Amino acid sequence: MATQTIRTTCSYCSVGCNFVATVEDGTVTSWKPDKEYPVNQGRSCPKGFNLLEPFHAEDRVTTPLLRGDDGTLRPISWDVANKEFATRLKGILDTHGPESAAFLSTGQIPMEEMAFLGALGKFGMGMVHGDGNTRQCMATAAVAYKQAFGFDAPPFTYTDFEESDYLVFLGSNAMISHPVLWNRLKGNKNEKKVVVVDPRATKTARAGDQHIQINPKGDLSFLYAVTNEIIKNGWVLQEYVDAHAAGFEELAAHVASFTPESVEEVTGLSADMTRTFAREFHEAKAASFWWTMGVNQSHQGVRTAQAMINLCVITGNIGRPGTGPNSITGQANAMGSRLFSNTTSLYAGMDFLKETDRERVAALLGIDVTRIPQQNSLPYHKILERVESGDIKALWIIATNPGHSWIDRDTLYERFKNLDFLVVQDLYHTTETAQVADLVLPAAGSGEKYGTFINSERRIGIVDKVIDPPGEAKSDFDIFKGLAEAWGVGDMFAQWETTEDIFRFLTRTSEGRPCDISGITGYEMIKERGGIQWPYPANNPDDLVHRRLFEDGKFFTADGKVNLLTTDIVPVPEPTDAAYPFVLLTGRGSTVQFHTQTRTGKVAMLLKSYPAEAYIEISPDDAERLEIADGEMVEVSSRRGTSRVAAQITDVMAPGQVFMSMHYMETNPLTFPAFDPYSFEPNYKWAAVQVRPAAQEAIR
Ligand SMILES: Nc1nc2c(c(=O)[nH]1)N[C@H]1C(S)=C(S)[C@@H](COP(=O)(O)OP(=O)(O)OC[C@H]3O[C@@H](n4cnc5c(=O)[nH]c(N)nc54)[C@H](O)[C@@H]3O)O[C@H]1N2
Ligand SMILES: Nc1nc2c(c(=O)[nH]1)N[C@H]1C(S)=C(S)[C@@H](COP(=O)(O)OP(=O)(O)OC[C@H]3O[C@@H](n4cnc5c(=O)[nH]c(N)nc54)[C@H](O)[C@@H]3O)O[C@H]1N2
Ligand code: SF4
Ligand SMILES: [Mo]
Numbered sequence: 265m266a267t268q269t270i271r272t273t274c275s276y277c278s279v280g281c282n283f284v285a286t287v288e289d290g291t292v293t294s295w296k297p298d299k300e301y302p303v304n305q306g307r308s309c310p311k312g313f314n315l316l317e318p319f320h321a322e323d324r325v326t327t328p329l330l331r332g333d334d335g336t337l338r339p340i341s342w343d344v345a346n347k348e349f350a351t352r353l354k355g356i357l358d359t360h361g362p363e364s365a366a367f368l369s370t371g372q373i374p375m376e377e378m379a380f381l382g383a384l385g386k387f388g389m390g391m392v393h394g395d396g397n398t399r400q401c402m403a404t405a406a407v408a409y410k411q412a413f414g415f416d417a418p419p420f421t422y423t424d425f426e427e428s429d430y431l432v433f434l435g436s437n438a439m440i441s442h443p444v445l446w447n448r449l450k451g452n453k454n455e456k457k458v459v460v461v462d463p464r465a466t467k468t469a470r471a472g473d474q475h476i477q478i479n480p481k482g483d484l485s486f487l488y489a490v491t492n493e494i495i496k497n498g499w500v501l502q503e504y505v506d507a508h509a510a511g512f513e514e515l516a517a518h519v520a521s522f523t524p525e526s527v528e529e530v531t532g533l534s535a536d537m538t539r540t541f542a543r544e545f546h547e548a549k550a551a552s553f554w555w556t557m558g559v560n561q562s563h564q565g566v567r568t569a570q571a572m573i574n575l576c577v578i579t580g581n582i583g584r585p586g587t588g589p590n591s592i593t594g595q596a597n598a599m600g601s602r603l604f605s606n607t608t609s610l611y612a613g614m615d616f617l618k619e620t621d622r623e624r625v626a627a628l629l630g631i632d633v634t635r636i637p638q639q640n641s642l643p644y645h646k647i648l649e650r651v652e653s654g655d656i657k658a659l660w661i662i663a664t665n666p667g668h669s670w671i672d673r674d675t676l677y678e679r680f681k682n683l684d685f686l687v688v689q690d691l692y693h694t695t696e697t698a699q700v701a702d703l704v705l706p707a708a709g710s711g712e713k714y715g716t717f718i719n720s721e722r723r724i725g726i727v728d729k730v731i732d733p734p735g736e737a738k739s740d741f742d743i744f745k746g747l748a749e750a751w752g753v754g755d756m757f758a759q760w761e762t763t764e765d766i767f768r769f770l771t772r773t774s775e776g777r778p779c780d781i782s783g784i785t786g787y788e789m790i791k792e793r794g795g796i797q798w799p800y801p802a803n804n805p806d807d808l809v810h811r812r813l814f815e816d817g818k819f820f821t822a823d824g825k826v827n828l829l830t831t832d833i834v835p836v837p838e839p840t841d842a843a844y845p846f847v848l849l850t851g852r853g854s855t856v857q858f859h860t861q862t863r864t865g866k867v868a869m870l871l872k873s874y875p876a877e878a879y880i881e882i883s884p885d886d887a888e889r890l891e892i893a894d895g896e897m898v899e900v901s902s903r904r905g906t907s908r909v910a911a912q913i914t915d916v917m918a919p920g921q922v923f924m925s926m927h928y929m930e931t932n933p934l935t936f937p938a939f940d941p942y943s944f945e946p947n948y949k950w951a952a953v954q955v956r957p958a959a960q961e962a963i964r
Contacts, residue, residue: 280719326735374715382606414821427586430548435558550586667696853925
């Protein structure tokens with residue numbers, strides 16, 4: 265009997281846990297969290313524990329599917345699918361130009377596949393526009409870091425979690441969103457305080473030492489008032505600021521008018537609370553911020569993230585153990601997509617607008633430099649606007665399900681009607697987006713193929729093949745290979761025989777860049793070392809298991825200094841009023857549900873732990889006033905639409921606010937399409953809605 269031991273990285277969240285599979289004659293006989301792996305040290309959450317089950321679901325798409333004249337999707341061969349793709353997409357691009365088709369990708373496929381897509385779509389097929397679901401998720405953090413540090417570089421390593429003595433979770437429900445990371449707090453032996461800043465009394469807020477129940481969108485004012493307190497009380501580490509920061513005078517002037525008293529109304533916090541927070545932050549030996557979507561998905565997200573960066577810098581809480589303005593990433597490979605997807609930036613954070621960068625990539629790939637677009641891609645929402653105007657006529661969607669997850673999603677379906685060609689590449693034919701596609705390409709999931717992911721602490725981890733994909737489904741890598749051949753550009757990528765060839769190409773693109781990984785020789789080395797964090801340059805080998813950035817106080821900007829950036833507070837895009845008196849917040853509902861539920865929704869064990877039907881969380885006060893009983897059906901309306909959901913009365917919610925989880929289709933018809941002005945990330949965390957008991961006929 266042939267027995268294999270295979271280690272692979274979980275393909276749900278960005279914590280990056282590793283699992284060990286025992287495979288006997290092609291059957292997985294054991295699946296356990298890896299005790300040796302420095303990230304999870306033998307722990308896992310129920311999603312990862314059941315990672316392989318959804319790969320066996322009945323609704324896997326096992327052959328390419330083409331929509332016929334009668335409107336139904338029918339199986340076709342790969343040969344026909346590739347030809348159909350090439351003929352129709354090429355026809356559109358030839359007739360209407362390089363801006364008439366676009367792709368939308370993901371933070372969920374291995375880095376090598378992202379890199380292939382970015383090269384094939386742009387250099388091979390000649391498209392200019394390609395963005396991904398990381399726009400819905402991490403764009404704000406990426407832009408905030410880039411503007412402040414000169415590069416998109418989350419500075420921390422997970423041990424900072426264990427070394428901090430003042431941990432501030434701002435807009436993060438880590439206990440359910442990053443459960444294994446949260447668990448590592450147990451390893452923090454300091455006399456510590458965990459502060460959670462969230463409008464809701466989430467599980468995380470309740471598990472922490474203090475819950476600062478801030479008003480939605482009160483964060484920027486709060487952080488500016490805290491900054492002002494620190495400056496006014498002389499708590500600035502001036503030496504550090506003088507040597508390593510730019511813009512301190514402007515920062516001090518900007519925050520001068522924000523006092524704990526003046527922000528009371530907008531934050532909903534007493535002046536005392538803000539003042540105490542400032543003092544405690546100053547007194548901590550190692551203070552750290554940990555933020556996620558409560559910040560990123562906001563109309564002023566970038567500047568809010570930078571307000572945390574400013575605070576860490578002026579108090580010297582950066583580049584030391586246990587410190588840092590730390591953005592935890594979302595999807596398994598969000599960091600990979602930020603650095604190596606060739607969408608928002610050229611490989612390794614290079615710039616499409618820079619001739620030298622274009623020449624460098626062209627030389628490494630052995631292609632003519634004119635094949636590389638000299639312009640940046642449009643961001644996601646602009647791509648969709650061009651679909652609406654008819655300028656973009658074809659969309660190719662890979663490993664994301666915007667038909668469920670996009671903000672104000674009903675408009676998306678209207679827009680899709682304008683398309684001449686919609687291609688969806690997914691594991692399942694049942695996703696909301698695949699259901700409206702013209703062509704569906706059957707993909708293998710991570711667990712059925714090879715590659716690497718980069719987790720939240722910049723650790724490159726291995727994705728290994730544990731089982732075979734069903735039917736004719738194949739890895740996204742193999743799909744791209746086939747499409748390249750059919751397009752007539754197979755030769756351009758001939759040197760990429762395996763995903764590891766692409767990995768080695770990426771290491772070369774990174775040489776001399778902040779994310780330099782040119783010292784990594786290949787997959788074996790990553791396996792041997794239990795993952796490797798970037799940077800890992802050649803000629804500078806070390807045995808570090810954990811790497812933290814900015815220990816030398818040198819940032820990636822031209823002058824080596826970190827930029828302290830601020831902005832004026834602007835009103836929320838859709839204020840509440842008499843007709844729509846509630847603020848609708850949205851986000852993760854439980855540890856066992858992932859996004860649009862295409863995978864977790866198929867695991868019997870997970871299904872038991874959350875409500876099957878959509879629900880809305882509402883405060884006891886509001887429920888009583890509206891005469892709504894627990895479990896009763898209610899209608900939630902925004903200016904975009906109405907959804908019927910069950911009321912869940914809970915003191916998690918403050919009066920005037922309601923919460924719906926993103927895992928249900930009922931949520932995104934209601935959300936309001938506002939975007940951060942720098943990152944263009946959608947503001948999923950604010951819409952004005954009305955709630956009332958459902959009309960009787962609706963309940964029947
Ligand atoms: N179980 C599970 N885990 C996941 C995922 C999943 O779908 N399910 N998805 C993964 C991905 S891609 C991501 S991006 C992460 C997201 O992880 P999180 O960011 O932790 O998840 P969210 O629930 O979207 O938002 C976090 C919190 O922001 C709060 N919030 C809303 N508005 C504000 C505000 O104005 N100020 C502040 N301070 N807080 C606010 C919400 O109340 C919520 O508790 O999770 C990852 N992990
Ligand atoms: N209201 C509201 N909406 C939100 C959010 C919110 O907080 N509130 N959060 C936003 C955030 S942070 C995110 S990240 C997005 C997530 O939104 P989506 O990306 O739309 O969500 P997923 O369900 O993860 O979709 C991934 C798809 O890829 C498929 N897939 C998985 N693995 C592979 C693979 O290897 N290859 C291929 N080809 N396909 C694969 C899955 O079956 C699934 O259909 O949602 C956003 N939407
Ligand atoms: S915490 Fe995240 S990476 Fe770890 S097992 Fe759970 S979903 Fe997977
Ligand atoms: Mo995300």
